[in-house]
Amino acid sequence: MTKRKLGRGVAIVGAGMSGFGAFPGVSTRDLFVTAFQEMRASVDKGLDPGDIEALYIGNYSSDLFEGQGHTAPIMADWVGLTPRPATRVEDACASSGVALRQGIIAIASGLYDVVLVGGIEKMTDLPTERVTDTLATAGDAVYEIPPGFTFPGFYAAMATAYMARYGATPETFMRVGIKNHSNGALNDKAQFGATIRKIMAGKVARAKAKGYPVPTWSDEMEFLHDDRANPIIAWPMRLFDCSPISDGAAALLLVSEELARSFSNAPLYVIGSGQASDTGLHDRADLTTIRAARLAGQQAYDMAGLAPADIKVAEVHDCFTIAEIIATEDLGFFPAGEGCRAAEDGLTARTGPRPINSSGGLKSKGHPVGASGAGQVVEMWKQLRGTAGERQIPGNVDLGLTHNVGGTGQTCAVHIFERR
Amino acid sequence: MSERTITGEAFYQYLGEQKLMGSRCQSCGTLHLPPRPLCPACYSGDVDWEELGGRGKLVAFTTVHIAPTAMIEAGYGRKNPYCTGIVQLDEGPAISAQIVGVDPAKPEQIDIGMPVQVAFVQRGEGEGQRTYLAFERV
Numbered sequence: 404m405t406k407r408k409l410g411r412g413v414a415i416v417g418a419g420m421s422g423f424g425a426f427p428g429v430s431t432r433d434l435f436v437t438a439f440q441e442m443r444a445s446v447d448k449g450l451d452p453g454d455i456e457a458l459y460i461g462n463y464s465s466d467l468f469e470g471q472g473h474t475a476p477i478m479a480d481w482v483g484l485t486p487r488p489a490t491r492v493e494d495a496c497a498s499s500g501v502a503l504r505q506g507i508i509a510i511a512s513g514l515y516d517v518v519l520v521g522g523i524e525k526m527t528d529l530p531t532e533r534v535t536d537t538l539a540t541a542g543d544a545v546y547e548i549p550p551g552f553t554f555p556g557f558y559a560a561m562a563t564a565y566m567a568r569y570g571a572t573p574e575t576f577m578r579v580g581i582k583n584h585s586n587g588a589l590n591d592k593a594q595f596g597a598t599i600r601k602i603m604a605g606k607v608a609r610a611k612a613k614g615y616p617v618p619t620w621s622d623e624m625e626f627l628h629d630d631r632a633n634p635i636i637a638w639p640m641r642l643f644d645c646s647p648i649s650d651g652a653a654a655l656l657l658v659s660e661e662l663a664r665s666f667s668n669a670p671l672y673v674i675g676s677g678q679a680s681d682t683g684l685h686d687r688a689d690l691t692t693i694r695a696a697r698l699a700g701q702q703a704y705d706m707a708g709l710a711p712a713d714i715k716v717a718e719v720h721d722c723f724t725i726a727e728i729i730a731t732e733d734l735g736f737f738p739a740g741e742g743c744r745a746a747e748d749g750l751t752a753r754t755g756p757r758p759i760n761s762s763g764g765l766k767s768k769g770h771p772v773g774a775s776g777a778g779q780v781v782e783m784w785k786q787l788r789g790t791a792g793e794r795q796i797p798g799n800v801d802l803g804l805t806h807n808v809g810g811t812g813q814t815c816a817v818h819i820f821e822r823r
Numbered sequence: 824m825s826e827r828t829i830t831g832e833a834f835y836q837y838l839g840e841q842k843l844m845g846s847r848c849q850s851c852g853t854l855h856l857p858p859r860p861l862c863p864a865c866y867s868g869d870v871d872w873e874e875l876g877g878r879g880k881l882v883a884f885t886t887v888h889i890a891p892t893a894m895i896e897a898g899y900g901r902k903n904p905y906c907t908g909i910v911q912l913d914e915g916p917a918i919s920a921q922i923v924g925v926d927p928a929k930p931e932q933i934d935i936g937m938p939v940q941v942a943f944v945q946r947g948e949g950e951g952q953r954t955y956l957a958f959e960r961v
Contacts, residue, residue: 535891545831546857549955550919551887551894551907559885560908567935634901637885638930685909685919690883
């Protein structure tokens with residue numbers, strides 16, 4: 404494949420997000436307004452919203468989640484940006500990673516200089532089984548869903564294939580959850596702003612207050628093996644292996660490279676972008692890897708002229724704990740089959756040699772699916788500019804990567820950013 | 824071998840007749856399951872139905888405890904999980920299917936690589952009753 408370059412450079416000069424969580428009575432437009440305002444406040448030299456020329460909004464399924472289609476012009480309206488062109492982008496859970504790419508392409512083409520990219524989702528209005536049904540529409544409704552696959556089920560099936568080939572165990576996956584909850588405890592935007600230990604303590608305190616039998620877990624692993632505290636969703640994926648059902652929005656301001664310094668003291672330049680598609684899960688030769696992620700990652704590395712070892716911080720699509728392990732292999736951070744050892748050995752901890760999901764990832768931060776890809780870039784904005792507070796990764800964190808997967812890996816978008 | 828157009832609907836009609844049908848490209852010879860009206864290997868539209876033998880091996884699976892609405896209506900759920908997976912047929916292609924004849928409460932006893940053969944399961948009531956693809960341990 405030919406190595407591709409952008410027609411001209413693009414930079415991110417503002418980023419913001421709503422909290423991720425369950426917010427009854429708050430709709431996507433309200434969440435988007437919050438994200439937009441935080442994005443605007445993050446622009447070092449100020450933003451006149453009138454300078455924005457177009458919007459690309461990632462949104463998976465407001466249609467089914469909140470009975471609202473045609474969401475892009477509504478978002479434009481609610482932040483005062485009509486009559487500018489507003490386009491909704493849908494690629495399942497990769498919707499806003501792909502919206503970002505569309506915004507980048509639009510600026511690189513020369514058509515626009517200033518673009519707003521957003522991501523929105525409102526999932527918590529529906530009962531769990533209808534959320535399960537809605538997420539399942541990202542699978543193949545003819546050949547995958549009728550046999551009973553759910554989204555946790557797809558990734559659980561990948562996990563069984565991975566376990567059989569590489570010897571990982573359910574405990575391996577639990578390590579990823581413990582790590583991401585530990586990171587998310589340092590993120591005030593996270594849905595679960597708590598370590599697993601703190602969640603355990605909360606359950607013990609509630610049992611005591613209500614006079615119920617008090618659980619006696621000795622450590623996180625015992626808690627995570629407790630079928631009542633951590634029920635199986637789709638074996639081997641348990642509740643704490645699954646990202647939550649979430650509401651949330653994120654907003655990013657993109658400008659052409661030549662304008663970057665007129666908006667920002669420390670822009671994030673988009674130096675790599677890749678995207679690929681794939682067949683349904685059963686048609687793939689290897690179920691222990693996501694081929695679209697390998698391809699998208701390679702495109703992004705090639706465009707940036709970088710190797711995996713150059714990346715200082717990465718937000719990867721940990722919709723399920725197994726997905727993070729596979730992602731760290733697909734992106735070349737570890738060889739195939741070694742991602743599970745890396746997780747067990749703590750190499751992916753925030754303070755480890757290969758920090759993954761310093762934000763808490765989708766697991767702890769939350770996974771409002773259409774907002775998750777843009778939300779990953781908000782973490783890049785903070786880490787690369789040194790404003791991540793307690794969870795700041797030490798050292799000169801100037802190169803970061805985001806990896807946003809749609810469905811079972813039928814879509815993947817990877818981006819690489821450099822702070823200059 | 825058939826006048827039926829290659830569609831998902833026809834695939835399920837065949838399942839109702841206890842037949843697992845794929846398609847074979849008459850131009851490059853590639854066998855596809857699920858069946859496809861256009862060969863993605865050579866782009867030929869000259870494809871025809873072909874029945875598969877129904878034997879294969881389990882390559883991935885899960886036991887689903889939090890079920891979608893359709894499976895809840897069929898009696899599955901937290902207290903009655905089911906197994907679903909991906910089966911690679913002896914002829915090469917692989918497909919998603921329910922796995923029956925295994926104990927979903929004991930996933931550790933379900934083996935990747937175990938030989939399976941096609942089974943046809945009915946779900947739904949009255950006019951809504953339909954045949955779905957399943958495999959069982961040989």
